[in-house]
Amino acid sequence: MSNAGQKTVDEALAREFGLTADEYGNVLSIMGRTPSLTELGIFSVMWSEHCSYKSSRVWLKTLPTTAPWVIHGPGENAGVVDIGQGLAAIFKMESHNHPSFIEPYQGAATGVGGILRDVFTMGARPVANLNALRFGDPANPQTRRIVDGVVRGVGGYGNCVGVPTVGGEVNFHPSYDGNPLVNAMTVGVARQDRIFLSAAAGLGNPVIYVGSSTGRDGIHGATMSSSEFDEDALAKRPTVQVGDPFVEKLLIEACLELMATDAIVAIQDMGAAGLTSSSVEMAGKGGVGIDLDLDAVPQRERGMSAYEMMLSESQERMLMVLRPDRTDVARTIFEKWELEFAVIGHLTDTGRIVVRHKGAVEADIPLAPLADQAPLYHRPTAPSPAPAPLGPVTDPVGTERALMHLIGSPDIASRAWVYNQYDSTVGGQTVRRPGSADAAIVKIDDTSIGLALTTDCTPRYCRADARTGGAQAVAEAWRNITATGARPLAVTDNLNFGNPEKPEVMGQFAAAIEGMGDACRALDFPVVSGNVSLYNETRTPDGTTTAILPTPAIGGLGVLEDVSQAIGYGMQDDCDLILVGETRGELGQSLWLREIHGREDGAPPVVDLAAERANGDFVRAHILGGDIVACHDVSDGGVLVGLAEMVMAGGVGCTLVAPQSGMRPEAFWFGEDQARYIVAVRKGETFLSAAQAAGIAARPLGESGGDGLTLPQGGTISIARLRSAHEAFFPALMDR
Amino acid sequence: MKAGIVVFPGTNRERDMAIALKRVTGQAPAMLWHRDTTLPKLDLIVLPGGFSHGDYLRCGAMAAHAPLMAEVRAFAAAGGHILGVCNGFQILTEAQILPGALLRNANLRFLSQDCHLRVERADTAFTRLWAKGDVFRTPMAHGDGNYVADPATIERLEGEGRVAFRYARPDGTVAADDQAHNPNGSLNAIAGVFSENLRICGMMPHPEDLVDPLMGGEDGKPLFAGLVEALGR
Numbered sequence: 001m002s003n004a005g006q007k008t009v010d011e012a013l014a015r016e017f018g019l020t021a022d023e024y025g026n027v028l029s030i031m032g033r034t035p036s037l038t039e040l041g042i043f044s045v046m047w048s049e050h051c052s053y054k055s056s057r058v059w060l061k062t063l064p065t066t067a068p069w070v071i072h073g074p075g076e077n078a079g080v081v082d083i084g085q086g087l088a089a090i091f092k093m094e095s096h097n098h099p100s101f102i103e104p105y106q107g108a109a110t111g112v113g114g115i116l117r118d119v120f121t122m123g124a125r126p127v128a129n130l131n132a133l134r135f136g137d138p139a140n141p142q143t144r145r146i147v148d149g150v151v152r153g154v155g156g157y158g159n160c161v162g163v164p165t166v167g168g169e170v171n172f173h174p175s176y177d178g179n180p181l182v183n184a185m186t187v188g189v190a191r192q193d194r195i196f197l198s199a200a201a202g203l204g205n206p207v208i209y210v211g212s213s214t215g216r217d218g219i220h221g222a223t224m225s226s227s228e229f230d231e232d233a234l235a236k237r238p239t240v241q242v243g244d245p246f247v248e249k250l251l252i253e254a255c256l257e258l259m260a261t262d263a264i265v266a267i268q269d270m271g272a273a274g275l276t277s278s279s280v281e282m283a284g285k286g287g288v289g290i291d292l293d294l295d296a297v298p299q300r301e302r303g304m305s306a307y308e309m310m311l312s313e314s315q316e317r318m319l320m321v322l323r324p325d326r327t328d329v330a331r332t333i334f335e336k337w338e339l340e341f342a343v344i345g346h347l348t349d350t351g352r353i354v355v356r357h358k359g360a361v362e363a364d365i366p367l368a369p370l371a372d373q374a375p376l377y378h379r380p381t382a383p384s385p386a387p388a389p390l391g392p393v394t395d396p397v398g399t400e401r402a403l404m405h406l407i408g409s410p411d412i413a414s415r416a417w418v419y420n421q422y423d424s425t426v427g428g429q430t431v432r433r434p435g436s437a438d439a440a441i442v443k444i445d446d447t448s449i450g451l452a453l454t455t456d457c458t459p460r461y462c463r464a465d466a467r468t469g470g471a472q473a474v475a476e477a478w479r480n481i482t483a484t485g486a487r488p489l490a491v492t493d494n495l496n497f498g499n500p501e502k503p504e505v506m507g508q509f510a511a512a513i514e515g516m517g518d519a520c521r522a523l524d525f526p527v528v529s530g531n532v533s534l535y536n537e538t539r540t541p542d543g544t545t546t547a548i549l550p551t552p553a554i555g556g557l558g559v560l561e562d563v564s565q566a567i568g569y570g571m572q573d574d575c576d577l578i579l580v581g582e583t584r585g586e587l588g589q590s591l592w593l594r595e596i597h598g599r600e601d602g603a604p605p606v607v608d609l610a611a612e613r614a615n616g617d618f619v620r621a622h623i624l625g626g627d628i629v630a631c632h633d634v635s636d637g638g639v640l641v642g643l644a645e646m647v648m649a650g651g652v653g654c655t656l657v658a659p660q661s662g663m664r665p666e667a668f669w670f671g672e673d674q675a676r677y678i679v680a681v682r683k684g685e686t687f688l689s690a691a692q693a694a695g696i697a698a699r700p701l702g703e704s705g706g707d708g709l710t711l712p713q714g715g716t717i718s719i720a721r722l723r724s725a726h727e728a729f730f731p732a733l734m735d736r
Numbered sequence: 737m738k739a740g741i742v743v744f745p746g747t748n749r750e751r752d753m754a755i756a757l758k759r760v761t762g763q764a765p766a767m768l769w770h771r772d773t774t775l776p777k778l779d780l781i782v783l784p785g786g787f788s789h790g791d792y793l794r795c796g797a798m799a800a801h802a803p804l805m806a807e808v809r810a811f812a813a814a815g816g817h818i819l820g821v822c823n824g825f826q827i828l829t830e831a832q833i834l835p836g837a838l839l840r841n842a843n844l845r846f847l848s849q850d851c852h853l854r855v856e857r858a859d860t861a862f863t864r865l866w867a868k869g870d871v872f873r874t875p876m877a878h879g880d881g882n883y884v885a886d887p888a889t890i891e892r893l894e895g896e897g898r899v900a901f902r903y904a905r906p907d908g909t910v911a912a913d914d915q916a917h918n919p920n921g922s923l924n925a926i927a928g929v930f931s932e933n934l935r936i937c938g939m940m941p942h943p944e945d946l947v948d949p950l951m952g953g954e955d956g957k958p959l960f961a962g963l964v965e966a967l968g969r
Contacts, residue, residue: 155846159877160787162748246746246790338745421846423877425945428752443950564950
């Protein structure tokens, strides 16, 4: 083994690489000798939290992942579901949290690039991007810088590759001050008989590297800091990778062109841990061996070592195994698109990964134990105390002032400033753009099929009660899809939590997964892909660290056989307005409580999954039946905020009737009870009788029309006034 | 009308344009590769939107020197009809087939939103289905759409009636210094211009993305339907 000029490999170095003493002991026993530096690097990244899911695996396994329409669940690059007519939707969400704090633009941009590759590597043309973003307190001077960079980065990458960014969510909370969350989701569409997997096969088949050349960017990734290693050279390098969406666009077109031939045996993108994880996973899944010759790797810097090349996280690269007789076909396509194309190895029957560089064997590792003996931890969990029930609260401001304050507050204010920087129409298939429906609707070209897409999570509920919060995130995604008329099919999850070595954080994680599992089972809404991001901690002024709010972000996907049946939430004229679902007036953890009283306490609203299912199925049937012409789920801010959003989106006002008797107005108008929808129907009485016959709670809210929102006590707020309050927050924060 | 769409590395609205053209002509347009050196027989060439060559150097600068652009130039000189949208407009100005240049948007941010365009003349192949002064809605999606030219060029364009479209309020009034209705800050609110012979049109917004009621309207369709009427189905 050649380790010339390198540090001595020992337990101390292993610790620097993020391995524990026990894990290093296991490396020694697998290898039967001291590993080389490159080998230690490979073990350390493959056994990192990011690649091995060592803290989360035992819990992830409890999630439901199957349904008759699921083609591939977790374990592939992305989840695959049947959307009819021989087509499949392929989708996944992934985080890029830490890089986005250090360098918001590139952190967010490369997050988008990475998730795009996970989807098109399976043969899908990406048709939509979404995101879920969490930022710190708007009053924190850092927040503005991070929002600006992240939004520019998401747009800069997505706009250039020509994939419409059609939806997402943005929250603010001080717990994200030092640790924003950037979760990016991509949805693609492929023919079901043209889906590409990553398991390598075929003794002697060539291993091909395509895309950008390899540099030293991102070498240390999640496992170590740079300065101990090569202070002079590395200190200057950014630890965040730099994205090139132009190369990604070429890579998409070249890969899809090649995928139309029969050349590809297996393909995988080089994401986290780059060449290491792609080659190890492809060979490992296929039960074969792999020999790599690093001299053939396209390099953009001189003098790179085997260690550096194996751990580089340079962007826009893919690894493929090709049929040997089709190598020239592939080379011609990649040359047409002006991309690197290099044969860097071949498959063997040794069950080992062997890495050669400049005539020396730099790594020789048996693949089975590298995968099978990866660490797996049953980390201790501590339950969080149950939230104290919210006692009586007063209404110090009245209904109208509370509404005007809420619609301008950071978590409810118009997101137009954000999504107007994302190209949402490229592709010409965007049926419902941001700000017009509870889920974005994208048509599949040359078919009548529409996809309904959303991202959801209410982190404040998760902190108060992680199990309820986990269930609520899934239920809200299901509800948002339902509110367009689409049938919810499956979810991808992005589980953002703090340090799993803290029992209370691990307790939140476990409880959130239990809640998600409850909801996924009750709603037939399985998890088909996902990503876990741990160690999201933020520093408080006294120097200690505290975890972010637990944030299990859910990306939901639904389908409409006939996309022309999709509806939005824009108010339509001359309708009866009806509230579907039972209202108890739950103000615990509500935005009304936070914005009006400055309190974040009480129990989150109850998630009644049976009611969720029944109400949603009833609403969907009446959308597809044509009875409901506009529909909005009730979430942040409650019924009155939902009505105001409908009025602003549709440019049509409404007149409301008094809330249900025996309930305080603020509880009725601003309570965040779940499983509820506001629907606009042409014939209110008929709809109410149908609800009654079906055993669904429903009550009249008023009627639509006019150019303002008229409250039961008589005051009318003009649409213009509503909009001006709703639209002020982002420009005031960002454009000053 | 036989149309051809030029694809450069980084072009990304070629499919949108093909869908719009097919909708009005009933036939799929030819897709032309930037490295080609000959053109098929065409009635219309379209340079679509995107980020050709990543918008590196300047938007459209490298694409303007693609091998096929020599043929496009010859097609123009022979009186052919050319439509350049967004990046296609930028390429036409970089190739000096149309005058002026497109700078960064005045607010230095990418703008993806609907805008309203006022039709400045109706006696061209591109605008014949509208009347002068008509206003139509269309999406825009660009980072560099701020039209500029030197004062003499602007004077000439205005004098010769070569402004095709202006950003306007829904009621048709134009206010070049109102960011809400001239979002990218273009001089004289110019959203599109014609060549001297009125057979080449460059514009920043995307009429091809509003040709189907499902996508929110057909406001952009008259442009394509008018071309079919002028150039034959």
